[in-house]
Amino acid sequence: MGKAFVITSGKGGVGKTTAVANIGTGLAMKGYSVALVDTDIGLRNLDLLLGLENRIVYNIVDVAEKKCQLKQALIRDKRLNNLYLLPAAQTREKDAINRDQMIEIIENLRPSFDYILIDCPAGIEQGFKNAIAGADYAIVITTPEVAAVRDADRVIGLLEANGFRDPVLIINRVRPEMVKKGNMLGIEDVLEILAIKLLGIVPEDEEIIISINKGEPIIFNNNKSKAGIAFSLIVDSILGEKVDWNNVFTEPTLIDRLRKFFNF
Amino acid sequence: MGKIFIKGDIKEGLKLIVDPYLTWEEIKELIWEELREKRDFLRGSSINVDLKDKKVDEEDWINFQQKIFKEFGIMLYKEIFVSKLVDKNIAQILIGPIRNGQRVHSKYSLLIIGDVNPGAEIVSEKSIFVLGKIKGSVYAGIEKNRKALIFGLSLSPIHMQIADVVWVEEKILDSSFGYWVYIEDNKLKISINIL
Numbered sequence: 228m229g230k231a232f233v234i235t236s237g238k239g240g241v242g243k244t245t246a247v248a249n250i251g252t253g254l255a256m257k258g259y260s261v262a263l264v265d266t267d268i269g270l271r272n273l274d275l276l277l278g279l280e281n282r283i284v285y286n287i288v289d290v291a292e293k294k295c296q297l298k299q300a301l302i303r304d305k306r307l308n309n310l311y312l313l314p315a316a317q318t319r320e321k322d323a324i325n326r327d328q329m330i331e332i333i334e335n336l337r338p339s340f341d342y343i344l345i346d347c348p349a350g351i352e353q354g355f356k357n358a359i360a361g362a363d364y365a366i367v368i369t370t371p372e373v374a375a376v377r378d379a380d381r382v383i384g385l386l387e388a389n390g391f392r393d394p395v396l397i398i399n400r401v402r403p404e405m406v407k408k409g410n411m412l413g414i415e416d417v418l419e420i421l422a423i424k425l426l427g428i429v430p431e432d433e434e435i436i437i438s439i440n441k442g443e444p445i446i447f448n449n450n451k452s453k454a455g456i457a458f459s460l461i462v463d464s465i466l467g468e469k470v471d472w473n474n475v476f477t478e479p480t481l482i483d484r485l486r487k488f489f490n491f
Numbered sequence: 492m493g494k495i496f497i498k499g500d501i502k503e504g505l506k507l508i509v510d511p512y513l514t515w516e517e518i519k520e521l522i523w524e525e526l527r528e529k530r531d532f533l534r535g536s537s538i539n540v541d542l543k544d545k546k547v548d549e550e551d552w553i554n555f556q557q558k559i560f561k562e563f564g565i566m567l568y569k570e571i572f573v574s575k576l577v578d579k580n581i582a583q584i585l586i587g588p589i590r591n592g593q594r595v596h597s598k599y600s601l602l603i604i605g606d607v608n609p610g611a612e613i614v615s616e617k618s619i620f621v622l623g624k625i626k627g628s629v630y631a632g633i634e635k636n637r638k639a640l641i642f643g644l645s646l647s648p649i650h651m652q653i654a655d656v657v658w659v660e661e662k663i664l665d666s667s668f669g670y671w672v673y674i675e676d677n678k679l680k681i682s683i684n685i686l
Contacts, residue, residue, distance in 0.1 A: 377591055380608050384590030420608060422588050 229262070229340040231333050232465075233362035235386070237378030239349030241370045242399040245435060246458075247346040248276040252444040253462035255310035259341040262301065264313045264333070266358040267348040268323055271315035278305060278442025279312055288316040291328035297335050306447070311340075321354035333361030351385060359386065365394040366426060371401055371412040376420055383423060395426035397461065402431045414472070427461035428472050429454050495521045497529070497538070505536055507567075511543040518542075519555055522567075530563040537566040587623055589613065609649055615639070624665075625651070631672075641672040646681070653679060 234247050244267070251263045265273040268288065274280045285300035290313070297313075304310035313332070316323060336343050347358035359365065365386045369379035379396070386394050398417055405411040418425060432454035438445040446462075449455035464470045494510040507525070509518050522540070526533060547569075556567050583597045587605020593612070595601065600617040611627035613619055618640040619631045625643035628650035632639025637654040645665040651658035653672065658679045664670055668683045 377609060380588075381591040381610065384593050387590075420588075420606075422605070 229260075229337045229343050230364065231337070231343040231345060231362045232364045232366055233345040233347055233359050234366045234368060235347035235355065235358065235382055236349065236368045236375070237351060237382040238369075238375045241375050242368055242397075242429070243349075244272045244276055244346050245439065246366070246368050246397060246399070246429075246461075247273060247344050248444045249446045249455075249458040250462055250465065251310060251342070251344045252277075252304075252307065253446045253449075253459055254342050254344075254465070255304070255307040256446070257462065257466065258309070260309040260311075260339070261342045261344065262311045262313060262336050262340045264336070264343060264345045265315040266329070266345060266354060268315045268354065269317065269320050270348065271317050273346050274302075274312060274314050275442060276439055276444065277312060279314075280442070283314045286314045286316040287332065288319050288323045290332055291324040297332065306443075321348065321352065321357070324357060326357055326360040329357045330361045351382065355382075355385075359389055359391070362391075365391045366397060367394050367421075367423070368397040368399055369417065369421070370399050371406070371414075371417055373412070376412065376417055380421055383421060393424060395424045396421060397427050397429065398425070399429045400431045401428055425472060426464055427457060427470070429457040429461075495525050497525070505533075505538045507538050507540045509540065509542065511545050515545070515547055515551070518545075522559070526559060526563050526565055530565070534564045537568060539568045542569065582620070587621075589627065591627075607643075618642075637674050639673075642669060643672075644669045646670050646672070651679070 234243050236243050247263055251261045255261045263273060264287065265271050266287065267273070274283060279302050282302050285295040287300065289295045290297050290300045301311040301313055304312065333343060333345070345358050345362055348354035367379050367383055367386070369375045383394055396418070398414060401414065402411055406413045414425070414428060430453045432445070432452055434452040435445055435454050445452055445455045446458045447455070449459045460470045494513065496508055498506045498508055507522065509521065513521070552569065559565055559567055582600040582602045584602045584604065585595060587603050587607065589595060589603060589605070589607045589611040591608050591610030594614070595612070596614045598616045601613060601615045601619045603613065603619070603621045603623065606623040607613055607621055607625050607627040607629065609626045613627065614630045614633060616634045616636060617632065619629050619642070621629070621643040623643070624645040625648050627648065629641055629648060630652045631641045632654045635654050639653050641651065641653060645663070647663040648658065651672065653674055656674050656677060656679050658672070664681065666683065671682050672679055674680070
C-alpha cells in the first residue's frame with residue numbers, strides 16, 4: 228500500500244509544485260512507482276513542470292464525478308514509465324470536488340503505487356482541506372521570508388488540528404550569502420519559529436526557471452545544479468537515509484575544486 | 492474541637508484558629524498559653540491569626556504582637572498572606588508552540604510551555620505564564636482582573652494587555668531571566684523580578 232504525502236505551504240509561490248515535480252521524479256528515478264496528484268483545480272501547473280500539458284484528456288474532477296476510470300485519467304511521464312500524473316481540471320473551481328471524493332481517489336491509488344504526492348493549492352480554504360484529506364504525511368514548504376514563515380506556521384497549526392502528527396519542513400530558495408550578511412532569515416531562525424523537523428534545504432537556483440520553462444524537473448541533471456542536488460538529498464531523506472544538511476551548501480574549497488577538475 | 496488550634500496549609504502557611512465567640516482578653520490568654528506550650532517548635536515562624544470578623548483595637552493588637560515576638564520569637568499576622576501570583580492554584584497547561592491563527596481562551600491561569608508565535612491569540616481571565624517567547628497577542632485578566640500577571644522569557648508581542656491596560660512600547664526584550672508584566676499606576680510595568 229502506498230504512502231500519501233501532501234505538500235503544502237499556505238503562501239503561494241514558495242515552490243510546492245516544483246517540489247512535488249522534483250521529489251516525485253526523484254522517487255521514480257530510484258525505481259519506486261509514484262503518482263502525482265494535482266489538486267490545484269483552476270490553476271493547474273504540475274503538468275507544465277513535467278511537460279505533460281498536451282497529453283491531458285481526463286482530469287481529477289472527471290474521476291471524482293465518475294465520468295471516467297481512474298486509470299484513464301492517469302498520464303504516464305515522458306521519461307519514466309513508473310511516474311504518473313493525475314492532473315487537475317483547469318475550467319472548474321476548488322469546490323468541484325469534496326473531501327470524501329478526494330479520500331476515495333487517494334484510496335484507489337494506494338494499491339498500485341509506492342508513493343502518492345499531493346500538490347496542494349495555496350490558501351487554507353476548500354482546496355487545502357481537500358488536498359490534506361487523503362494524506363498520511365505532510366510536508367510543509369517555506370522560503371526564508373517572514374511572510375512565508377508566518378503562513379507556514381498557520382498551516383502547521385491547521386495540519387496538527389487535522390491529526391497530522393509530525394509535519395516536516397523544506398526550506399526553499401535559501402541564499403547562503405544573504406543569510407551570512409544577516410539580510411535573510413537563517414535555517415536556525417526558521418526552525419526556531421516553526422519548531423518542526425527539517426526534511427531539507429533547497430538553495431536559490433536560476434536553473435529552476437530554465438527547467439520549469441523546459442518542462443523537465445531539475446532533478447534529472449542533479450549533479451549539475453545546486454537545486455537538483457538538494458532535491459535528490461530530500462528524496463534520500465524521505466527514503467530514510469540520514470542527510471547532514473549542515474555541510475551540504477558550504478562553498479567548495481580550492482582543493483575541492485582542483486580535485487573535481489582533475490577528477491580524483 | 493478546642494477553642495484554639497493551629498493548622499498548617501501549603502498555600503497560606505501556619506494558621507491559628509480561635510473561637511470567635513470569646514472576648515479579646517480571653518483570646519489573648521489562649522494564644523499566649525498555646526504559643527508558650529509550643530514555643531520551641533514554633534520559634535522563628537510567622538503565624539496568621541484567624542479572628543474571623545472580630546474587631547480588635549489596632550494599638551492593642553500591635554502591643555500583643557510585639558509582646559509575643561519578644562517572648563517567644565514568633566510573629567503574628569492578622570492578614571492572610573496568599574501568594575500574589577494566582578488567586579487559585581488552577582492553571583491550564585498547554586504545550587507549545589502556539590501557532591499563527593490558533594486562539595486559546597481560558598477562565599483559568601495559563602501555563603504555556605513553548606513559544607507564542609506571531610498571529611496566535613492567548614486570552615485568560617487570570618494570569619498567563621509563557622515558558623518561551625511571546626511573539627503573538629496575549630490578553631491577561633480580561634473581565635477587569637487588574638491583579639493578573641504575564642510572564643514570558645522574551646517579549647516582542649504584537650499585542651499585550653492586562654485588564655484594560657495596553658502595552659504600547661515596541662522594543663524587544665530578551666534575557667535569560669524572563670520578564671514579569673503587571674499593572675502599576677495604570678501602566679504596564681516590566682520587571683525581571685516579581686517582588
